[in-house]
Amino acid sequence: MPTRVLAAGDHFVLNRLLVEAVRAETSADLEFTELTLPWPVEPFGRVGEVDEASGTEEQMIEALRGVRICLTQMAPLTRRVLEACPDLAFFGVSRGGPVNANLEAATEHGVAVAFAPGRNAAATAEHTLGMIMAAVRRIPQTHSDLHTGVWRGDYYRYEQVGPEIEGSTVGLVGYGAVGRRVARMLNALGARVLVHDPYAADLDGVAEQVPFADLLSRAQILSLHARVTPETTGMIGKAELAALPAGAVVVNCARGALLDHDALCDALDSGHLYAAACDVFPEEPIPAGSRLLTTPNLTVTPHLAGASKQTAMNAAHILAGDVARHLRGEPLAHCANPEVLKQDRR
Ligand SMILES: NC(=O)c1ccc[n+]([C@@H]2O[C@H](COP(=O)([O-])OP(=O)(O)OC[C@H]3O[C@@H](n4cnc5c(N)ncnc54)[C@H](O)[C@@H]3O)[C@@H](O)[C@H]2O)c1
Ligand SMILES: O=C(O)[C@H](O)COP(=O)(O)O
Numbered sequence: 001m002p003t004r005v006l007a008a009g010d011h012f013v014l015n016r017l018l019v020e021a022v023r024a025e026t027s028a029d030l031e032f033t034e035l036t037l038p039w040p041v042e043p044f045g046r047v048g049e050v051d052e053a054s055g056t057e058e059q060m061i062e063a064l065r066g067v068r069i070c071l072t073q074m075a076p077l078t079r080r081v082l083e084a085c086p087d088l089a090f091f092g093v094s095r096g097g098p099v100n101a102n103l104e105a106a107t108e109h110g111v112a113v114a115f116a117p118g119r120n121a122a123a124t125a126e127h128t129l130g131m132i133m134a135a136v137r138r139i140p141q142t143h144s145d146l147h148t149g150v151w152r153g154d155y156y157r158y159e160q161v162g163p164e165i166e167g168s169t170v171g172l173v174g175y176g177a178v179g180r181r182v183a184r185m186l187n188a189l190g191a192r193v194l195v196h197d198p199y200a201a202d203l204d205g206v207a208e209q210v211p212f213a214d215l216l217s218r219a220q221i222l223s224l225h226a227r228v229t230p231e232t233t234g235m236i237g238k239a240e241l242a243a244l245p246a247g248a249v250v251v252n253c254a255r256g257a258l259l260d261h262d263a264l265c266d267a268l269d270s271g272h273l274y275a276a277a278c279d280v281f282p283e284e285p286i287p288a289g290s291r292l293l294t295t296p297n298l299t300v301t302p303h304l305a306g307a308s309k310q311t312a313m314n315a316a317h318i319l320a321g322d323v324a325r326h327l328r329g330e331p332l333a334h335c336a337n338p339e340v341l342k343q344d345r346r
Contacts, residue, residue: 002031003327004087006063008072010039014094014312018071021313021320028327035063037075057081064088069326071319072100077113079105090114090326094315096177097227098336106337113336114322118177119314120306125181127305128223128253131277132186135249136162136221138275140299162249162274163220166190171219172207173235174226174254175200182223183207194218197226216243223251224258238263247274253305256282265295273297279305 005022007015015034022030037056060075064085070077071092082088082105091101092114101113134140142156168191172179175197183193187206195207196215203209216222222244226232237260241250250273252259261282267273277299278292284303286292292300322332331338 002029003069004031004033004067005069005071005323006033006035006067008035008037008060008063008070008075009094010037010073012036014073014316017312017316018094018319021316022071022323025317025320025324026327028324030069033063033067035059037072039074061085069323071323073315074100077101077106077111082106082109082111090323092116092319092322093336094119094312094319096120101336103337107340110340112326112332112340114319114326114332114334115336116315116318117334119318120308120311121177121181123308123311124178124253124305125185126308127279127301128178128182128225128251129185131251131253131279131299131301131305132165132221132223132249134299135251135275135277135297136165138162138297141297163247165221168192168220169194169218170221170223171196171215173197173212173215173222173224173258174232175203175207176225176227178254179225180204180207182225191221213243216240217245219248220245221249221251224254226254226258228255228257233257234260236260238266241267241273244273246272248272249274250276251278252276253279256280256284261292265291265298268295268297275299277301279303 007018009015019032056075057078057080060081061084066087068087069090070088073094077091079102088111090112093101094116096117098113098115103113106113138156138160145152166189170186170191171194172183173196175195183206186193193207194210194215195203196212235258241263264276268276275297279301280303322334325332
């Protein structure tokens, strides 16, 4: 009897990549089903606490009959799904965190939850560098000026000039897959890189861990790369922005929940900050009429830092490696619930 595998991504391209990556990783006798599911309301920021009713729960329960391995981007693994699908043993989430899985219930049901850390870290780090440069050099503003027939060379040459990255002090909050790549790039550009991440042990020799208050008082460029936790939610508010040196630049390509956006707009309006750039917001899409769309010197992109040609392929390869390990009865490389009692239910 072949082992049944369900690829339940939000796009047929992801499903194809998942199936092909698993086929390339193992010669086990597998039978694949592909199901394209709509992207549910994103539980941004919560990891492993999902359990509310979801529109796709019924579809999942139906599709998971007899399925042992499920690979998905956002399909919900709720307690109800787990109770209704006793054959499931492996649930792979093609994201940096298994935000769509109830980890406690999965562990109770002996279902291993795998995920794909770092799959989009290069893309996100490169976008962050782009946002820093865009903000510091006023690229979006001057580009828009030219489109409206305005050539303001002297203004931007003398009155609106930002710091060079070379020689600047940059503060990174969070030193995980993205943060450490940003640090390497900025280090190569000649910046001094300070880090606040209480859980990062090794700083790769390119950055210096400092107390949070020191980082804030010294960072000419502040870039956020922490995951959202109770500890990091709202960690950059009015007081933290005020603590930055005058003329500082703030960049957020992590999560909107880390930053008080009203305080950010106030700090830009008052001239305390020179510029800011955000890819993520408290509400997405940004509602019409929001200050985030009209505050000068705030560059915005629509939550696409992690998107690249490689991202989905990287995720598929990371998950496929763990599918092969699961089938061989080996420990997984990226398991969100390693305490799972019964990983192998063959
Ligand atoms: N905009 C996008 O498209 C996009 C793409 C990828 C990742 N992200 C977001 O970027 C962030 C970083 O992603 P990653 O893949 O590097 O995650 P990661 O899990 O590899 O790293 C997150 C880091 O945050 C640190 N952290 C935890 N608590 C902290 C605290 N109190 N203070 C400072 N640091 C703390 C952790 O120790 C860890 O090193 C996440 O919020 C992720 O959701 C956004
Ligand atoms: O949607 C995003 O922000 C990116 O895909 C990264 O999120 P993740 O690391 O939580 O998957």
